[in-house]
Structure formats: C-alpha cells, structure tokens
Amino acid sequence: MADAVAFGVHPAAARSGAYGTAGRLPDFVRRDRFENLVRRVRVGGFVLVVGESTAGKSRLAFEAMREAVPAHVVLQARPDDDLGSLAAEAARYRRCVVWFDELDQFLRVGGLTVTMVETMLGGRHRHVVLLASMRSKEYDRYSARQRDVADAASWRAGREVLLRASEPLELERLWTADEVARARSAGFDPRVRAAARGADQFGVAELLAAGPELTKDWRHAWQPGSHPRGAALVAAAVDCRRMGLHRPVGSGLLARLHEEYLAARGGSLLRPETFAEALAWATSPVQGASSLLLPGAASGDGGYLAFDYLIDLPWLPAIPGNSWSVLLATVTPAEAYDIGWAAVDLMRATVAMEAFDLARRHDIPDADYSHAIALGNAGRPADAVRRLRALHSRRRAMFGEDHPDTLDARHDIARYLAEAGQPRRAAELLLALSADRSRVLGPDHERTLITMGTHARFLRDAGDPAGALSRLRSVLSRQQRVMGADSIDVLLTRQETARTLGHTGQLPEALAEMARVRADQERVLGPAHPQVLTSRYEFAVLTGLSGDAAGAVDQLRVLLPDQERILGRHSRTLSSRHQLGRFLAAAGHAEEALRQLRDVISEQELLHGPDHPRTFDTRYDHACVTGVVCHPGQARPLLLALERDCRRVLGDEHAQTVRVRERLAAG
Structure with a gap:
C-alpha cells in the first residue's frame, strides 16, 4: 500500500530532493467527492469511479480506500489474471477490497461475470468492496445509448456486471473553485500549487501527470530534425489502443506499424532519428512524471503501452486502413473479437467483419453473432438476416424461446429486415416481440419499452407516421414514469417523436420539440455529447424540409x-x-x-x-x-x-x- 503508482495512479514530476516512489506521488488534495466515496467504501459492495483520463480517479479511490478501510486485505486484479480464482480467493476473506483499475479491461471475452461478482460479495458477516475505476468513454460504450451497435451477448454480459455496481461516482477532469483553492494552500506540495495555477484550462491532476505537456511534445516532435520517428511510434501505439488492443505492444509490431505514419508526414524529408533513439525519447518521462509510451515490463521486450491520456484526444485523425490489417495479423482470436467491436464503434464495418471472422473460426463465444451484426452494418442486411435466423434457431434449441439471447436475436432480425427494405415486416415482428418481452420481463421492463419504441420507428418507415406518432407518445409516457425524465432512453424517444412529427407534416411542432429535446440533452449530457450533435443535425434537416x-x-x-x-x-x-x-x-x-x-x-x-x-x-x-x-x-x-x-x-x-x-x- 506504500506504492500508489503500482495501483494505477499517474506519477508526477519528481520533487527537488525527493527520491523513490514517494517522490513520484504529489500531496493528495481532497476532492469534493472524497467524503462521498469514503462513505460508499465503508458501506461496501461494488463501487465504481468514472471520469476522463487523468481526472484523478485512481488517486481518489486509493486515498478513500486507505481512509475508509485501513485494516482490510487488498487484492489487486490484473487483466491477465484467472478471475475465477481471484473471486474464490476474495471469498475467503471477511474484510477485503478487490481493486480493478480500468474496469473495462476486465469486461472482455472471458472476463468478469455477474457470478464472480456475487461470489466475491456473497456471504454473511463480511465486508467486501469491489473498488473500480473506468474512463468515461469506455463506460459510455456499455450504456443503453450504444445498444444499436452492441446487442451482442458479450456486451450485455459486461453491462450486467456494471449494473451490479452502485450509481457511478463521476469525477470531473476540471476542478471546482473549492478544490483549486485547497490545492493553492501554502502548505501543499509546490507541484500541486503550480498545477493549480493552470486550473482555468486543465484539470490539476491532468497537469500533475504532465498530460498537456506530453501532448505538446508529441505534436512538436513531427518537425524535421526533432523526433519524427518517435512521434510515429507514439501514433502507432495510440492507434493500437483505439483499435481495441489495450495490452503493451512489442517493439517489433511498433516497428512495422509506425513506418506508414512516418511516410504520411514526409518520410526521409523529416530527417528521422534511429529506432533506438525514437524509443528512448518516447519512453522518457517528462520531469519524472508520465511518458508518452509506458514500458510493459521492467526487463526484456515487455512491450509498450500508449499513455491513456492520448487515446481520447479529440483531434486524432482516422486510423490508417493498413494498421488494422497489420494488427489483426498478429493478435489472438480473443483480441480479434475486441478489435472487431472497436471497428464497429469507429464505423469500420469491413474491418469488423474480418476481425469477427477470425474470432469465430477459433470458436470465440458470440463471434458468430457479432459477425452477423457486422454484415448488417456493412450494408448487407439481407445476409445478416439469413445468419441471424440460423443463430436464432440455434439459440432457441439451446436456451428456449424466452431466453434473453433468443429474444435479442428476434430484435436484430427485425432491425436488419427494416434495413433490407422490409420495415412493415420488421414492425410486425417487433409487435410480437413486444408482447413476448412484456410477458417474460414485464410490461415496464427497459427492453420491453425499447422494443416498443423501435416498433413505432419501423411503423413510421413503413408509411404509417400517424400510427407511429401515437405509439411513440404512449411508450414515452411509460418510459418517463419508469425511467425518469432525464433518462437517455426517454431523450432518444423524444428525439424520434420530433422526427416523426416531421414525417406527418407537422414541421413547426417538430422543430419546437427538437429544440426542447436538444436543450434537455445539453443540460443532462453536456453540449459536446454525440446525442446532442444528433439533435442539432435533425433540427437542421427539419429546417431544410x-x-x-x-x-x-x-x-x-x-x-x-x-x-x-x-x-x-x-x-x-x-x-x-x-x-x-x-x-x-x-x-x-x-x-x-x-x-x-x-x-x-x-x-x-x-x-x-x-x-x-x-x-x-x-x-x-x-x-x-x-x-x-x-x-x-x-x-x-x-x-x-x-x-x-x-x-x-x-x-x-x-x-x-x-x-x-x-x-x-x-x-
């Protein structure tokens, strides 16, 4: 417990006169959410902290753990652990914390399951805490808003694990005025006080981890005679993580990948340094803090991992097509499955098909289904329907008619039938599915209401916008009662209602409702959320119509x-x-x-x-x-x-x- 950096806390610049691990860790500033998190840890259960990279999630969780449960045993989970054995070990202790840094790494194929969570938390007279952190972007991938591209069973299994956690504690990257005032206090570490002076533009934890400075170094390194090969190595490592590979990447693979990035910027005209010099520059910490590439092992070629601050930068360009091919030729089938879903998220449908095909040929669970989804997303909805019908028959024989996987297959068959030009048939199938989900799950279950809303949308696309509008208003009323006015699903249904008003010719009403939806989305999700951008797009289209x-x-x-x-x-x-x-x-x-x-x-x-x-x-x-x-x-x-x-x-x-x-x- 003396080494917070080993728990995933980003180090800071070395302090003058300091040495060892202690010198890498700045004084802790109590964030506004600290007491809340301490209370949650003392209560126990599954506690999740969500925020952007370098928001300070791991440090907050580490200090809350030390404050709340100082006498507990701590088990640190690692993505390559046998998680079943870890769960069994945790179940042996009466007082225990299981630490999951970057929880999304544990939600992939063969990862953490609800059964494991229940094993760790179960039993009488025990106090167990599953303490986890997760980047906001990864958490959003498992939220309801992503269901259209991720209805696969593995995604749902990850989401079900997340639903076992209490309401996530969300930590903002930018610090509040009170937090900055505490950081500026005279008794604090000078590194913290210096970071607080830049808090009007960046988060204090972000500055302590040297995130903005590392970003600036990377961008400037492309200049001729600077470190262009090093910059290309960083670009290749960043894209490996964007492509869904979150383990350290060997130097051999980086050597192959980076040449395309270097050539795109000018190649030999940039006067690039040697590979060894480039790697040394990319792995050198800025003022003793983080480096652009983090070595994966203390000795040997344990690989290199791009600093997580870099992978969510908004200005990153598209990933070169050849990078996907090179990466897929080197990964395991299970990793190919993860790469397939990253490709789905980035709208690279042909890459997703190739990745899922590799996974399914090696019997990775759910890869067959994911490949069918990728076919539909690649503009081959009729082929997707044929595959999904076969998979539905298999699921029905294995699990029964009312199993969630069987019902999900029916939903996706309808979805791709609509895209194949049969929205009326799709609406008929979803009407029957709504009745079955209501019977099995209940009339007000989230997935029942989602099916009803999708049915209304396809009814509109089949030429009955008036009927669709009536059904959307009915399901919206039920969603608001069950989920609350600010639910993502409620906001999405309101958006579809506004669109349908436009289809019925009620354009002034459609524009007014879309404006109200956008205002509520901005209030709930923030102005930069993709769903807000969609509402702005729909409003512009309605304006033109x-x-x-x-x-x-x-x-x-x-x-x-x-x-x-x-x-x-x-x-x-x-x-x-x-x-x-x-x-x-x-x-x-x-x-x-x-x-x-x-x-x-x-x-x-x-x-x-x-x-x-x-x-x-x-x-x-x-x-x-x-x-x-x-x-x-x-x-x-x-x-x-x-x-x-x-x-x-x-x-x-x-x-x-x-x-x-x-x-x-x-x-």
Missing part, C-alpha cells in the same frame, strides 16, 4: 466543425456533409453542392464501402444535382449504374432501388 434551405445550410456549417472535433471521421459527420450538399443545391448553390457530394461519396466508400446504403443514398443525390449543373443526359448513366448496384446488393423491391427506378422513368 420546412422550406428554409439556406437556414439548414447555415446550421450544418456550424455543426460540422463540432462533429469533426468530437466524432472525427464518422458516419454522422458524413451524413451532415451529405445533407449540406443536398440543401446547398436546394438553396441555389448547385456547383458547390456537386463538389460536396462528390467528396462525400469518396469518403463513404472508404469508411463504409462502395455497396453501403449510405453510399448509394449520396450517389442518388449526386446524380440528381449533376442533372441540374451539367445536363439531364449526364445524370442518366449515373442513375443506371446506381440502379444496377442497388438491385445487386439490396434487391428489386428495396425502397432505394424503387426510388432510383422511378427517377429514371421520370426522365
């Missing part, structure tokens, strides 16, 4: 920099650019619209693939605008090629195919 194309253009031009800063190269960003092109044409700027749509098609083909419905949708608008800017005759070959591709991928009766065919018939 109401006849104000110029207003829609203005809103999308303001939205796009925020999306690019927060989401990066994401499908939602491309959707905004597509709509910008569409409304530019409606506002009379056809040539600019044509350039915009042409660029979007190129990026969609890279991100989603040439056969994805989103790519087809943009190609349709591009062909229509071509007929305006150039000549109607030049649009026809574009539409004919699009019709062939739509028929080949989506089928003759898909709404996309029908729309193109009708446009051709109209001349």
Whole structure:
C-alpha cells in the first residue's frame, strides 16, 4: 500500500530532493467527492469511479480506500489474471477490497461475470468492496445509448456486471473553485500549487501527470530534425489502443506499424532519428512524471503501452486502413473479437467483419453473432438476416424461446429486415416481440419499452407516421414514469417523436420539440455529447424540409466543425456533409453542392464501402444535382449504374432501388 503508482495512479514530476516512489506521488488534495466515496467504501459492495483520463480517479479511490478501510486485505486484479480464482480467493476473506483499475479491461471475452461478482460479495458477516475505476468513454460504450451497435451477448454480459455496481461516482477532469483553492494552500506540495495555477484550462491532476505537456511534445516532435520517428511510434501505439488492443505492444509490431505514419508526414524529408533513439525519447518521462509510451515490463521486450491520456484526444485523425490489417495479423482470436467491436464503434464495418471472422473460426463465444451484426452494418442486411435466423434457431434449441439471447436475436432480425427494405415486416415482428418481452420481463421492463419504441420507428418507415406518432407518445409516457425524465432512453424517444412529427407534416411542432429535446440533452449530457450533435443535425434537416434551405445550410456549417472535433471521421459527420450538399443545391448553390457530394461519396466508400446504403443514398443525390449543373443526359448513366448496384446488393423491391427506378422513368 506504500506504492500508489503500482495501483494505477499517474506519477508526477519528481520533487527537488525527493527520491523513490514517494517522490513520484504529489500531496493528495481532497476532492469534493472524497467524503462521498469514503462513505460508499465503508458501506461496501461494488463501487465504481468514472471520469476522463487523468481526472484523478485512481488517486481518489486509493486515498478513500486507505481512509475508509485501513485494516482490510487488498487484492489487486490484473487483466491477465484467472478471475475465477481471484473471486474464490476474495471469498475467503471477511474484510477485503478487490481493486480493478480500468474496469473495462476486465469486461472482455472471458472476463468478469455477474457470478464472480456475487461470489466475491456473497456471504454473511463480511465486508467486501469491489473498488473500480473506468474512463468515461469506455463506460459510455456499455450504456443503453450504444445498444444499436452492441446487442451482442458479450456486451450485455459486461453491462450486467456494471449494473451490479452502485450509481457511478463521476469525477470531473476540471476542478471546482473549492478544490483549486485547497490545492493553492501554502502548505501543499509546490507541484500541486503550480498545477493549480493552470486550473482555468486543465484539470490539476491532468497537469500533475504532465498530460498537456506530453501532448505538446508529441505534436512538436513531427518537425524535421526533432523526433519524427518517435512521434510515429507514439501514433502507432495510440492507434493500437483505439483499435481495441489495450495490452503493451512489442517493439517489433511498433516497428512495422509506425513506418506508414512516418511516410504520411514526409518520410526521409523529416530527417528521422534511429529506432533506438525514437524509443528512448518516447519512453522518457517528462520531469519524472508520465511518458508518452509506458514500458510493459521492467526487463526484456515487455512491450509498450500508449499513455491513456492520448487515446481520447479529440483531434486524432482516422486510423490508417493498413494498421488494422497489420494488427489483426498478429493478435489472438480473443483480441480479434475486441478489435472487431472497436471497428464497429469507429464505423469500420469491413474491418469488423474480418476481425469477427477470425474470432469465430477459433470458436470465440458470440463471434458468430457479432459477425452477423457486422454484415448488417456493412450494408448487407439481407445476409445478416439469413445468419441471424440460423443463430436464432440455434439459440432457441439451446436456451428456449424466452431466453434473453433468443429474444435479442428476434430484435436484430427485425432491425436488419427494416434495413433490407422490409420495415412493415420488421414492425410486425417487433409487435410480437413486444408482447413476448412484456410477458417474460414485464410490461415496464427497459427492453420491453425499447422494443416498443423501435416498433413505432419501423411503423413510421413503413408509411404509417400517424400510427407511429401515437405509439411513440404512449411508450414515452411509460418510459418517463419508469425511467425518469432525464433518462437517455426517454431523450432518444423524444428525439424520434420530433422526427416523426416531421414525417406527418407537422414541421413547426417538430422543430419546437427538437429544440426542447436538444436543450434537455445539453443540460443532462453536456453540449459536446454525440446525442446532442444528433439533435442539432435533425433540427437542421427539419429546417431544410420546412422550406428554409439556406437556414439548414447555415446550421450544418456550424455543426460540422463540432462533429469533426468530437466524432472525427464518422458516419454522422458524413451524413451532415451529405445533407449540406443536398440543401446547398436546394438553396441555389448547385456547383458547390456537386463538389460536396462528390467528396462525400469518396469518403463513404472508404469508411463504409462502395455497396453501403449510405453510399448509394449520396450517389442518388449526386446524380440528381449533376442533372441540374451539367445536363439531364449526364445524370442518366449515373442513375443506371446506381440502379444496377442497388438491385445487386439490396434487391428489386428495396425502397432505394424503387426510388432510383422511378427517377429514371421520370426522365
């Protein structure tokens, strides 16, 4: 317990005259949430601290543990431990803390289960604390808002573990005025007082860990004659973590990966240093604090791990396609499964298919199902439906008709049927599923209400917006009663209600409701949350549909920099650019619209693939605008090629195919 750094606490710059571990740890400043956390630890159970990297989560938890339960045994969990054995060992002690730093590392394939949690916490006359920390971005991956891309059983198992924890204690990166005042007190460590002087822009813990300084060093290292090879090594290691690999990466793999990053910046023109010099620079701590790359072992090539502060920086560029291929060629099948879900999150559907295919060929649990989901996300919904129907039959035979996995398969079959151009059939299936979930789980269970809301959405897409609106209002009332007005699901249902109002022609009411939803989302989630960006996007589209194309253009031009800063190269960003092109044409700027749509098609083909419905949708608008800017005759070959591709991928009766065919018939 003398070495907080070994528990995941970030070290600080060495203090003059200090030596050893103690010198790496600054004085502790009691955060406003400290007493709350101490009380939770004294109560016991599963206690989770959530916040951004370098918010001070691990230090707060470490000090709360020492304050609240100084006589307890502490077991430190590591991701490569046999967690079943760890659970059994924890169950032997009457007073025990089990420490999980970066809990998401324990929620992957073969990781922590609800049964293990119950084993550790169970028994009479025991006081056990499962004390865990987790980055906000990773915690959000397991929240309800991610269910559309992560309905797989492994994701749900991780979420069920998280639901065993009490309400997470959320720690802000930026310190409050009271916290900064305590840090500036004369008796405190001079390093803390110095960090507090920069608290108007950065968090104090962030500055103590040298996060901003390390970021600046990395960005400046690309300059010719500086440390460009070192910067490329850091970029490759950061992207390994962004691609879902969170263990240290060997120097051999980094050597292979980094060359592409170096070449993209200028290669030999940058006068790069040797590999040994680059590695030495990247692993050198800044003023004795953290380094850009953290060695994974004390001796030998234990690999290198990118400092976690770097992986959530908002300006990081898209991961090169070749990096995914190189990484997948070196990882284990279980790691390939994690990489597949990282690819899903980053909208790299073809990479996800490749990763899940590797995992399923080695019998990784749930990889077959995940591969089917990836097929649907890659623009092959009909193939996804065929796979999911086979998996549903297998689950029904193994688990029974009413098992959660069996019911989830029915939900996903309906979802991809809708994407395959059969929203009416999808709505019929979800109506039956709603009744079954109500019977099995209860009429007010979260998943029952989610199914009802999805049913209403598909009913709208099938051509019954009035019926959908009535059902959405009904389920919204029940969700508000069960989940509360500020629930993520309630806000999402309100968003869908506003969209459906637009489909019924009630555009003023739709705009007013979408504005209210956005205001509530900003209050609950913050202005930078992706769901708030979606509401801004929907409001801009509704503005354009109401006849104000110029207003829609203005809103999308303001939205796009925020999306690019927060989401990066994401499908939602491309959707905004597509709509910008569409409304530019409606506002009379056809040539600019044509350039915009042409660029979007190129990026969609890279991100989603040439056969994805989103790519087809943009190609349709591009062909229509071509007929305006150039000549109607030049649009026809574009539409004919699009019709062939739509028929080949989506089928003759898909709404996309029908729309193109009708446009051709109209001349």
